[in-house]
Amino acid sequence: AQSVTQLDSHVSVSEGTPVLLRCNYSSSYSPSLFWYVQHPNKGLQLLLKYTSAATLVKGINGFEAEFKKSETSFHLTKPSAHMSDAAEYFCVVLNTGNQFYFGTGTSLTVIP
Amino acid sequence: NAGVTQTPKFRVLKTGQSMTLLCAQDMNHEYMYWYRQDPGMGLRLIHYSVGEGTTAKGEVPDGYNVSRLKKQNFLLGLESAAPSQTSVYFCASSYGIPRGGAEAFFGQGTRLTVV
Numbered sequence: 303a304q305s306v307t308q309l310d311s312h313v314s315v316s317e318g319t320p321v322l323l324r325c326n327y328s329s330s331y332s333p334s335l336f337w338y339v340q341h342p343n344k345g346l347q348l349l350l351k352y353t354s355a356a357t358l359v360k361g362i363n364g365f366e367a368e369f370k371k372s373e374t375s376f377h378l379t380k381p382s383a384h385m386s387d388a389a390e391y392f393c394v395v396l397n398t399g400n401q402f403y404f405g406t407g408t409s410l411t412v413i414p
Numbered sequence: 415n416a417g418v419t420q421t422p423k424f425r426v427l428k429t430g431q432s433m434t435l436l437c438a439q440d441m442n443h444e445y446m447y448w449y450r451q452d453p454g455m456g457l458r459l460i461h462y463s464v465g466e467g468t469t470a471k472g473e474v475p476d477g478y479n480v481s482r483l484k485k486q487n488f489l490l491g492l493e494s495a496a497p498s499q500t501s502v503y504f505c506a507s508s509y510g511i512p513r514g515g516a517e518a519f520f521g522q523g524t525r526l527t528v529v
Contacts, residue, residue, distance in 0.1 A: 311454070334516050336517060336518075338520075344522070345504065345520045345521060345522040345523055346457075346504065346506075346520040347520075348517050348519075351516065351517050353516055392456060392457070394518075396516060400445050400462075400464065400508065400510040401447075401459060401462060401472065402447065402459070402506070402508075402518050403459070404449075404457040404458070405456055406454060406455055406456040407454075407456050
């Protein structure tokens with residue numbers, strides 16, 4: 303069975319400082335992994351995806367994530383936080399049955 | 415290109431009432447999904463469909479039914495609403511692997527309150 307654990311329910315950073323949102327997955331095979339972002343009262347937008355190509359994945363708005371099989375991790379990073387990055391972030395795993403399983407989310411606060 | 419469209423966007427129901435949420439996608443995707451989002455719990459899969467005429471249960475199917483009579487539409491029904499079904503509901507669609515793309519495209523959500 304597949305599962306996703308987001309290690310922090312809330313992360314707070316100052317504007318201009320790095321962002322790190324942590325995600326660990328459990329899977330018996332090499333999965334497809336995604337990060338989605340949800341701004342308040344909005345739908346979900348894809349930030350980036352890993353589908354067994356390059357392990358360092360670049361996404362929109364300066365975000366990137368690195369797939370580390372040995373650590374079963376897929377952490378999301380950004381070098382410099384912007385006020386507009388404040389949102390809820392979800393790590394998602396896709397299983398072989400084409401079902402998407404979500405982590406419980408990390409709420410990112412950016413302090414001016 | 416509208417993507418994934420959900421109707422309605424908001425609804426208030428009384429306990430015991432029934433309703434149907436409609437999801438429509440115009441991307442010719444095979445896979446469609448219904449999720450519910452509750453605070454601190456992420457999105458949980460209710461039901462999904464792997465193609466026209468098919469449906470399957472997800473993690474939290476109790477109290478819900480679905481139908482996919484046309485490839486582009488996926489309906490979620492609540493036969494007798496309960497306060498525990500107060501939530502935000504999201505529909506999504508995907509090509510599915512191994513065709514490629516793989517990511518899910520989401521609608522804007524339906525905020526349902528059961529009183």
